Amino acid sequence: MSLKDKCAPAVFAGASFLCAAVTLCVLGFMVMLSLPVLESGMLWKILTDSWSPDHGRFGILAMIAGTFYIASLSLVISFPISLGCSFFMQITHKGIAGRLLKKFVQFMTAIPTVIYGFVGVFLLVPLVRDLFSHGSGMSILTAAIMLGLLISPTMILFFCASFERVPKIYTDAVDSLGATSFQKLLYVVLPQAWPGVLTGLILAFGRAMGDTLVALMLSGNSVMLPTSVLDSARTLTAHIAMIIAADFDSIEFKTIFVSGAVLYLMTGLGIFLARISGRRME
Amino acid sequence: MQNPIKIKIRHLYFYYKTRTILENINIDIHANTITSITGPSGQGKSSFLTILNRLCHNMDGARVDGQVTIDFGNGFEDIFQKNYALPELRKRVGMVFQAPNPLPVSIYKNVTFPLKLAGKKNKDSIREKVKNALEHAFLWDEVKDRLSDDARLLSGGQQQRLCLARSLVLDPQVLLLDEPTSSLDETSVQVIEELLARLKNRCTIIMVSHYMDQVKRVADQQFILRDRQLKPG
Amino acid sequence: MQNPIKIKIRHLYFYYKTRTILENINIDIHANTITSITGPSGQGKSSFLTILNRLCHNMDGARVDGQVTIDFGNGFEDIFQKNYALPELRKRVGMVFQAPNPLPVSIYKNVTFPLKLAGKKNKDSIREKVKNALEHAFLWDEVKDRLSDDARLLSGGQQQRLCLARSLVLDPQVLLLDEPTSSLDETSVQVIEELLARLKNRCTIIMVSHYMDQVKRVADQQFILRDRQLKPG
Amino acid sequence: SELDAFKGEKGVLRIAGGTAHIPVMKEVAKRIMKMNSDIQITIAGGGSGAGIKQVGEGLVDIGNSGRKPTDEEISKYNLSMYKWAIDGVGTVVHPSNPVKALSGEQLKGIYAGKIVNWNELGGEDRPINIYTRDNASGTRDVFWKKALGKGDISEKANFVASNGAMKAAVTNNPYAIGYVSVGYMDETVAPIALDGVIPTLKTVQSGEYMVARGLFSNTKGEYTGLAKKLITYLLSPEGQKIVSDMGFIPVN
Amino acid sequence: MMSQHLPDRLLSVFSWLCALVLTAGVSIIIGFLILKGGRSLNLDLIFADTRPWDAILLKRQVFGGLFPAIAGTFLLILLSVGIALPLGLCAGIYLAEYASSKARNVFGFIVDLLAGIPSIVVGLFGFSITIFLHHFYNSRIYPCLLISALSLAFLVLPYIIKTTQGAIDRIPLLTRLTAPGLGATKLQNVVLVLLPLALSDIVSGVVLAIGRCAEDTAVIMLTGVVATAGVPKSLFSSFEALPFYIYYTASEYTGPAELVKGYGAALILLLICSMLFVFAHLIKRLIDRRAGIMM
Ligand SMILES: Nc1ncnc2c1ncn2[C@@H]1O[C@H](COP(=O)(O)OP(=O)(O)OP(=O)(O)O)[C@@H](O)[C@H]1O
Ligand SMILES: Nc1ncnc2c1ncn2[C@@H]1O[C@H](COP(=O)(O)OP(=O)(O)OP(=O)(O)O)[C@@H](O)[C@H]1O
Numbered sequence A: 001m002s003l004k005d006k007c008a009p010a011v012f013a014g015a016s017f018l019c020a021a022v023t024l025c026v027l028g029f030m031v032m033l034s035l036p037v038l039e040s041g042m043l044w045k046i047l048t049d050s051w052s053p054d055h056g057r058f059g060i061l062a063m064i065a066g067t068f069y070i071a072s073l074s075l076v077i078s079f080p081i082s083l084g085c086s087f088f089m090q091i092t093h094k095g096i097a098g099r100l101l102k103k104f105v106q107f108m109t110a111i112p113t114v115i116y117g118f119v120g121v122f123l124l125v126p127l128v129r130d131l132f133s134h135g136s137g138m139s140i141l142t143a144a145i146m147l148g149l150l151i152s153p154t155m156i157l158f159f160c161a162s163f164e165r166v167p168k169i170y171t172d173a174v175d176s177l178g179a180t181s182f183q184k185l186l187y188v189v190l191p192q193a194w195p196g197v198l199t200g201l202i203l204a205f206g207r208a209m210g211d212t213l214v215a216l217m218l219s220g221n222s223v224m225l226p227t228s229v230l231d232s233a234r235t236l237t238a239h240i241a242m243i244i245a246a247d248f249d250s251i252e253f254k255t256i257f258v259s260g261a262v263l264y265l266m267t268g269l270g271i272f273l274a275r276i277s278g279r280r281m282e
Numbered sequence B, C: 001m002q003n004p005i006k007i008k009i010r011h012l013y014f015y016y017k018t019r020t021i022l023e024n025i026n027i028d029i030h031a032n033t034i035t036s037i038t039g040p041s042g043q044g045k046s047s048f049l050t051i052l053n054r055l056c057h058n059m060d061g062a063r064v065d066g067q068v069t070i071d072f073g074n075g076f077e078d079i080f081q082k083n084y085a086l087p088e089l090r091k092r093v094g095m096v097f098q099a100p101n102p103l104p105v106s107i108y109k110n111v112t113f114p115l116k117l118a119g120k121k122n123k124d125s126i127r128e129k130v131k132n133a134l135e136h137a138f139l140w141d142e143v144k145d146r147l148s149d150d151a152r153l154l155s156g157g158q159q160q161r162l163c164l165a166r167s168l169v170l171d172p173q174v175l176l177l178d179e180p181t182s183s184l185d186e187t188s189v190q191v192i193e194e195l196l197a198r199l200k201n202r203c204t205i206i207m208v209s210h211y212m213d214q215v216k217r218v219a220d221q222q223f224i225l226r227d228r229q230l231k232p233g
Numbered sequence D: 001s002e003l004d005a006f007k008g009e010k011g012v013l014r015i016a017g018g019t020a021h022i023p024v025m026k027e028v029a030k031r032i033m034k035m036n037s038d039i040q041i042t043i044a045g046g047g048s049g050a051g052i053k054q055v056g057e058g059l060v061d062i063g064n065s066g067r068k069p070t071d072e073e074i075s076k077y078n079l080s081m082y083k084w085a086i087d088g089v090g091t092v093v094h095p096s097n098p099v100k101a102l103s104g105e106q107l108k109g110i111y112a113g114k115i116v117n118w119n120e121l122g123g124e125d126r127p128i129n130i131y132t133r134d135n136a137s138g139t140r141d142v143f144w145k146k147a148l149g150k151g152d153i154s155e156k157a158n159f160v161a162s163n164g165a166m167k168a169a170v171t172n173n174p175y176a177i178g179y180v181s182v183g184y185m186d187e188t189v190a191p192i193a194l195d196g197v198i199p200t201l202k203t204v205q206s207g208e209y210m211v212a213r214g215l216f217s218n219t220k221g222e223y224t225g226l227a228k229k230l231i232t233y234l235l236s237p238e239g240q241k242i243v244s245d246m247g248f249i250p251v252n
Numbered sequence E: 001m002m003s004q005h006l007p008d009r010l011l012s013v014f015s016w017l018c019a020l021v022l023t024a025g026v027s028i029i030i031g032f033l034i035l036k037g038g039r040s041l042n043l044d045l046i047f048a049d050t051r052p053w054d055a056i057l058l059k060r061q062v063f064g065g066l067f068p069a070i071a072g073t074f075l076l077i078l079l080s081v082g083i084a085l086p087l088g089l090c091a092g093i094y095l096a097e098y099a100s101s102k103a104r105n106v107f108g109f110i111v112d113l114l115a116g117i118p119s120i121v122v123g124l125f126g127f128s129i130t131i132f133l134h135h136f137y138n139s140r141i142y143p144c145l146l147i148s149a150l151s152l153a154f155l156v157l158p159y160i161i162k163t164t165q166g167a168i169d170r171i172p173l174l175t176r177l178t179a180p181g182l183g184a185t186k187l188q189n190v191v192l193v194l195l196p197l198a199l200s201d202i203v204s205g206v207v208l209a210i211g212r213c214a215e216d217t218a219v220i221m222l223t224g225v226v227a228t229a230g231v232p233k234s235l236f237s238s239f240e241a242l243p244f245y246i247y248y249t250a251s252e253y254t255g256p257a258e259l260v261k262g263y264g265a266a267l268i269l270l271l272i273c274s275m276l277f278v279f280a281h282l283i284k285r286l287i288d289r290r291a292g293i294m295m
C-alpha cells in the first residue's frame, strides 16, 4: 500500500473527529461558561424567575415560554399549509402544476431570513397593529406568521420525500382496487409515511426555535410571560442577541450561556426524537 | 364467440416517453370469455393490461392514444374520457399484478380492503365474503387459522393467490391477470385454472401467460404481442 | 487434469449475517482449466466467486471462514491474510459480474480504466491494448466507430462483452465469470465460448452458468452448488 | 485643515458602544478615511455598557458611552474619559398623537404600566405601546435615573437595540411612547414636554430640561495614537462643528 | 360515470388553498420589496459617488453605498465555504466509505446535532472563544472576518457533510464494486469513481452552504460584523455584510432615504440568493448531462 492510501483514511477520520469535537465543544463551552451562575445554586431560579435586572432578577422563564409559543404557533400555521402543499405535489396534482409548485418551494429555501424580517417590520407589523388594536403590532402572531413561511419549505420538501418513499407497489395496489385519492392518502400514504411526517415536523420545530432574526425583529422582545398571541414576547435567541452587549461580568451576561445551553439541549432532544422516528421508518 | 362484445379497442397506441410500445391495436373482447396474451419479455404485455384499468397513468412518461370502450351494462363507455371516474372503473375492472403486491397489513385486512374502500360496513356479510373469496382462490385452508398475520409473511405463491382473492371480493366484471400462476407449483396451477374456467360465467378475463400449454387449456381467444402488435395466435 | 493446482480451498464457510450460505467447501482448481458452477437461483454461486477476489468484504454483513490459497507463481499465498494487498489480488483475479456494470463514462475510458488504476500512461500501447481486448471480446467491430460514446447506451449483450474486455486488459491469471453469456444471442454465445477455450492457455477460468449444454461444451470440471455444498456434477 | 494630523498614518481604529454617538462618529470616520485611505475606522453599536466594557477589555480602541462611566468602572479598567458633547434624553411620541405634554408622575405611571390607555391622557382610545432599551444603554440609564426616578418599567415594554431603532419604532407606531437622545429628534417624532419643559437643544443647554447628560469617548489609559488624534479632532473647532451639525451641543 | 367523490373534492380544494396561500404569501413579500425598492436599484445605490471601477479595484473607499457590505458578504462566503468544503468533503467521505456502522451512527447523530444548533449559539461560541483567546492567548485577537468565517464554516459544515455522504451512499452497489473488482485501491475508488459520480449532489450541498453564508446574520452579529468598516483590508479586521445592513436599516434608519436603501439592499440580497439558486440548478444539470465525461 502506498503512503497515500495509508494517510487518506487518517485524514478523512481526522476531519470527522474535528467536526464532532467542535460540536461537543460548543455544548461544553455553554455549560462551562454558565457554571459560575449555576454553582451558586441559581439554576432553578434562573430557569423559573422573571427578568428584571433593575430588581436583581435574572430569570429566563419568559424567554423559554416565548420561544415555545412562537415556535409552536408557527408550526400550527405552517403545518397544515405544508401538508396541503405536499398533497398538492404528490397526490392531487402530480403533473405540471405540482412540479411548478415544487420548483417554487425549492426557490423559497433560497430566500434569506432577514428578508422575512424586513418585510415583516414594514408590512405585517402595521397590519397586525391596525387589525387587532392590541399592542404595538410586534407580537407572537406577527413573528409566527413570518416564521411559518420561513420553515414551510423545510417541511414541504421533507413531507414530499417521505411520501415518495411509499413503495409504488402499494399505491398501485390500492389504485387498482378502486381507491379514490382521499382513500389512498388515508389508508396507505399517511400510515406509511407518518414517521417521516413526524421527523419533518420535529426538524421544522427545531428550525423555528433556532431562528434569531425573525423573532428579534418582529416579536417586540418584551420580557413578560405572554398570555395572548397578540402579546409581545422574547425568544431565547433574541435574548442572546440583545444581552450580548451587556457587561461581561454581570449575571445578566452569564445568563445568555444558560440560554444557549438550554437551546442546544432542546434542539438536541428534537434531533434525537427525529432520528428515532426516522429509524422507525426504515 | 356468440357472446356479446364487452371491450372494444380501436386505434390504440401506447408510448413510454418517445418510445412506442403498442401501435394501432384493434381488437374486440367478448363477454364471459378468457383471452390470453403471450409474447417475449419486455414487449408490453403488462403495459397493455394496465391500459384497460387506466393504471398506466400512474407511470411516469406513459401516454395512450386511441379508444377503449367497455360495456358495463349501460352501453359502451369511453374509458379515456376526461373526468371518467377511475375508482368506479377499477372496482369493475379487477387486476392481479405480475409481482404479488399485498399491502403491509394482515391477511384479513388485505381481503377486506376493497370493501372498506367501497364503504361496506356490515361485519357478518364481510366475513362471509372474505371466506368466499379465499376459498375461490384455494387459499382458505392454508390461512384460515392465521388471518391476522402480516400478509407479507406468506410465500410468493400464497401471496399471488391472496391478491387474486382480493380482486375477486368486489365481483369485478372484467378481470386482468398478469402471469397469475408464475410462482405456483403444479397442483396449485391446476386448481387456479379450474377456478378461471368457473369464473368465466361471472366475468370477462384477460390473462398474460408464458406457458403455452396453459394457454391452450384455458383460453378462448389467443393473442401474441410482438413488434408492437397484437396478432391472433 | 495433469495441470498443477492453482487454487486450493479448504474448510470454506460463508455467511450473510447469521445465515450460512456456504458450508465447509473443500476443492482444488487446476491451472489453465475451466471450472463451471451451476445450481438453483439464490444458492450462493455469485457469492462464491466474490470470495475468490475478496470482493465479498465490500458487502454488508458478509463473513468468511476457512482458507483459500492461490499460487500466483511464488507458491501458495493465503488470500485471507490480514493486510493482503487487495488491489494486487484483484488485478490478478479478474471478474465479470452477473449484471453488466459499465462505468458511466465512454466505452474507451471503460476499457482503459484498469490501466489508469495500474498507473500505465503510454498512449500508444494503451490504444493497442484496448483494441486487443475489444477484439478478444468480439466487440471491436461493433464499437470501433463510437469509442467515445457513453457505455451505458450499449445494449445489454454489448455491455456484457465490454465488461469482459475490461477485465482482459490487465491479463489476469484467474478469471471469474458470472453467467457471462446470459444476455447474449446464440452466435455471440458461440464466439464467447471459443474465446474461453483459447483463454484457457493464458489463465484459469471459473464460470457460473445456467445452461447445462454450455457447461458440457466448455468445462473441464463441473460443480453443482446446492444446500450450501459444492458437489462435483 | 485639522485633518492634516492624520497624514501619513495607517492602521485600524475600532470604535464601539453608545448608539447616540454613531452619526457623529460616522461623519468623522468618513472624513478621515476620505483624506487618508490607509486608515480604516470601524464603528459598531451595542450601547454604552458594551462600549465601556469592550474598551476596558481591550477589544476596541475607543468605547463610547452616553453616560459617565461609574467610579468602579473607571478604576477597574483605568479609563480615561473625553466628553465632547452635551445631550439630553427626551420622551417622544408619534407626531399624530394629540398628547404633547406629561407630568413626571404621568410619565412614571405610563412606564410602570399603571396608565395603559392614551384616553386616560386625553388621546385616542388605544393602548399605550411602551418602548424601552436594554440595560447596556446609556440613554436608558439616564432616562431611568433622571426621568423615571428609578421607577419600574413595565414588563410589557417592547425592547429596541439603539437610539435609531427607538426613533424608527416611534415613527412607525402612532400609539408608541419612547425616549431618544435629543440629537436624534426631528420632525418624524414629537417631543413630549416633561413638567412643562420641551426637550430641545436650547432647554438642555440652558439647564432648564433636567434629563441631560454628556457624550463620552473612553480609552483605556491615556489616549494614544489614532484614538488620540480622532478625539483631538472631535474637540477641535472642525470636530465641534460636526457635533453641532448632527444635533448635539458642543462642549467647547 | 363522472362522479367525483366529496372527500376527493375537498382534498383537492384544500391542497389548492394551501398552495395558493403559500405562493401568495411569498409573492406578496417579494412584490412588496420590488414595489418599494425597485426604483432604488442602480449603481449609485452600490457605489454612491465613487466610480465603480475605482471601488472594485479598491482604489477608493465607498461611503454611503452598499459596496462594502456586498464585498464583505462575498468575502465571507469565499472564506467560509473555502474552510468548510475540504473539511466537509473529508468527513462525508469518511462517513460514507470508511466508518464502521457504529461510528457512522455516532457521527451521524453528531452531524445532525450540529445541523440543529441554532446559529446564534454558534455565534455565541465564536464570540466566547474570541474573548477567551483575547484574554489568555493574545490580546490582539478581536472579533473579525476570520472568526466570523470560521463560525459560519462550522455552521454550514453539516450541509456539505450530509450531501456528500448521501450522494456517495446512493451510488448503486454494482458501480461501487466495479473499480475494486478491477484492482483499485479504496482511495482510487473514492477519487476516480465515487466523488465524480457524487459531484452533482455535492454541488447542491455547496450551494446550500453558500446561500446560508450569504443570509446568516445571527452568527456574524456576534463575531465581527459592524455598522461601518469599509472593505476589510485583512482577515483580522471587522467587516460589513448585506444581511446585517438590512437588519440594521430596518431597525434604525434615520429617514426615508436610508429606508429606501434598505429596500434596495434587501432586493440585492434576494437577487444574489436567487442567482445562486438558478446557477446551482444549471450546474447540476450540466454535470448530470455529462456525468461520464467529467470522470
Ligand atoms: N415506467 C416505465 N418507463 C419506461 N419504460 C418502461 C416502463 N415500464 C416498462 N417499460 C418498458 O416498456 C416495455 C414493456 O414493458 P412491460 O412490462 O409491459 O413488458 P412485458 O411484456 O410485461 O414483459 P415481461 O414478460 O418481462 O413481464 C419494456 O421494454 C420496459 O422496459
Ligand atoms: N448483500 C447481501 N446481504 C444479505 N444476503 C444476501 C446478499 N447478497 C445475496 N444475499 C443472499 O444470499 C444468497 C446467495 O446469493 P447469490 O447472489 O450468491 O445467489 P446465486 O446463486 O448467484 O443466485 P442467482 O443464480 O439468482 O444469481 C441469496 O439467497 C441472496 O438473497
Ligand SMILES: [Mg+2]
Residues within 6 Å of the ligand: B045, B046, B047, B098, B178
Ligand atoms: Mg410483464
Ligand SMILES: [Mg+2]
Residues within 6 Å of the ligand: C045, C046, C047, C098, C178
Ligand atoms: Mg448470481
Ligand SMILES: O=P([O-])([O-])[O-]
Residues within 6 Å of the ligand: D017, D018, D019, D020, D021, D046, D047, D048, D049, D065, D066, D133, D136, D137, D138, D139, D140, D162, D163
Ligand atoms: O447611547 P446608548 O446606545 O448607550 O443609549
